[in-house]
Amino acid sequence: MTDTYRRILLAARPHGLVDGATLRLDATAAVPDPGEGQAVVRVSHLSIDPTIRTWMDDAPGYLPPIGIGEVVRSGGLGEVVASRSDALQVGDTVVGMLGWQEYSLVTGGDGSTTVVPPGLDPAVVLGVLGVTGMTAYFGITDVGGVAEGDTVVVSGAAGATGSVAGQLARLRGAERVVGIAGTPEKCAWLTGELGFDDAIDYRVEDVAARLRATCPGGIDVFFDNVGGAILDACLANLALRARVVLCGAISQYNEDRPVGPRNYLNLIVTRSRMEGFLILDYLERFPGAQLEMARWVAEGRIHHREHVVEGLERAGEALNLLFSGGNTGKVVLAL
């Protein structure tokens, strides 16, 4: 007997947010049999990240664009249900690039799929202990070089990466941590449970003026998830020898013609640097960082929140949440 499964294909390249024309739900493919060295994973949770939107554009990037008619590329978590790989046993919980689909064919032993310990909350595995949390970790520690006494500002601060980045900055000795987010509730979460010193609601406040007031000595490290006007406001408020950590630009991913930071010349005035990074370059250092992060989570020093959306058919909607600001914390799709 051959079962079919559901998967979401890229039907057309989006302009702006993903809509009905972008995605096609296909239910005709047969669940594959694993070839030699392969395994089949039943996907239970998908990691919904802004970067997925960038893969939908036909533009050069750090990974090839998703092809028209291909399954949407995505990190995810699931259980091995069939295996011809020594590295993957039936019953193992694994994470990897599983895609927006109910079943995924993976290769064992090449590092593309990782077995995770049983009993962990899938949303935590994909979030604070996953690529999301690791992005915050290496962005703050390595790229930003946050040190004792720094003033650190985070944009998209109530998002999955931003919320962890701000807390990590504090654990690395930052004297002042300020978040920029889009609702009073998010700001209250940042200054309350997460312990940020201040939070700016960019939808109603003058971000540049508030930054001047709340960071009187200037910003030493700006961890940017947003780009656009918020990046410009931060560039206008840098301290000397500041570091701008480019993690992403959710304000720009849905624009056909992105806007560059007009205030970039303030990098000269303040002798500062703006640097991009990709978490793919840090895979070898994940185990140590994950151990440290897991300890902080257990000790209650890193708080996290997940926003779970149910149903594969809602994947596009879940992705759009990241750009409308409808989420707080990590967006996970439960299948």
Place this chain on the structure above:
Amino acid sequence: MTDTYRRILLAARPHGLVDGATLRLDATAAVPDPGEGQAVVRVSHLSIDPTIRTWMDDAPGYLPPIGIGEVVRSGGLGEVVASRSDALQVGDTVVGMLGWQEYSLVTGGDGSTTVVPPGLDPAVVLGVLGVTGMTAYFGITDVGGVAEGDTVVVSGAAGATGSVAGQLARLRGAERVVGIAGTPEKCAWLTGELGFDDAIDYRVEDVAARLRATCPGGIDVFFDNVGGAILDACLANLALRARVVLCGAISQYNEDRPVGPRNYLNLIVTRSRMEGFLILDYLERFPGAQLEMARWVAEGRIHHREHVVEGLERAGEALNLLFSGGNTGKVVLAL
């Protein structure tokens, strides 16, 4: 007897290029007598640099804006004609921030004015051995970290700093040095006398396409004097872990509303950094760098050219040359 002297005051803030309304030639001030610790310098040569245009704007910068009614701030060279400072003797040739004026009152012994050895060409002192050459030196060596095998691209490459930067990159081991300039004559100078591997005429060529072809492995170090569309073209052609050295942005200094680099997100894709610097931070290291530079000049390994304009009254015209591209090499105003 009290002599008067000529000086150029900032009469109004310019919009775009300096024009008749911007500057006022004043001939009413009396040549000052030096106070205790001071000296009077008769200015013979002024260093005409793009940064002077930025000081004319009422905008925050690394130095305060020039006030309306103040002498235009400028580096220059001259001879001490009266002194009550032990550090400065009558007859000494000095360089410092002398301003657009025939006489300048300076303070001795505080590092603001430096005595230079006799017999050197003033244009060389202000150019390749001065702030201009030092900017190229520390930008290439320290900020860019140019190393063996790098592909280095320089914009404004026929200008005072760019022409030296490209040659220094070669001396630091760069495998490929490409310049971007604005006329066939400038490009021929770069690939001829200066030994650049290639030169792109941005006024008639498609810069991004030419960069793709002439730097097939991508750009490791981009030394930017220009900003705007040229910066974007280079950002689109970076190698992995590239360094974009922000020296200046002559395409933007005359714009009321500067344009940011749309392609800045390629810093993420390529894990690259963009960093600004100011030569003021390297003053202590000038002597060693000047010695090295002087040796290379003497050995014919660094070539340089000066564009001398005669007459204090032509200072504004000389400054505008930098933005119209009318100069090759260092612009010096001889009084």
